[in-house]
Amino acid sequence: MLVAESDAKFMFCPFLMTHDDKMKMCQVTQCMMWRWADDKKEKGYCGLAGTPRAAK
Ligand code: SF4
16 A cells, blocks of 8 residues: 555554554654655555555
8 A cells, every 4th residue: 555654654553562562653764664656755655565566
């Protein structure tokens, strides 16, 4: 799924948890797994789930 950076930061990351086991939001460009889908950096995705068909 391709999302704008402004939307991704309100989506849960499956790997980040708080000290009391609550899910944390995607860190977007602060995370090494974030990938941009276009040169304009308008949309991107979490690279841990592979490359979305829309980005190929
Ligand atoms: S890009 Fe990083 S912080 Fe965001 S969901 Fe993927 S692994 Fe988590």
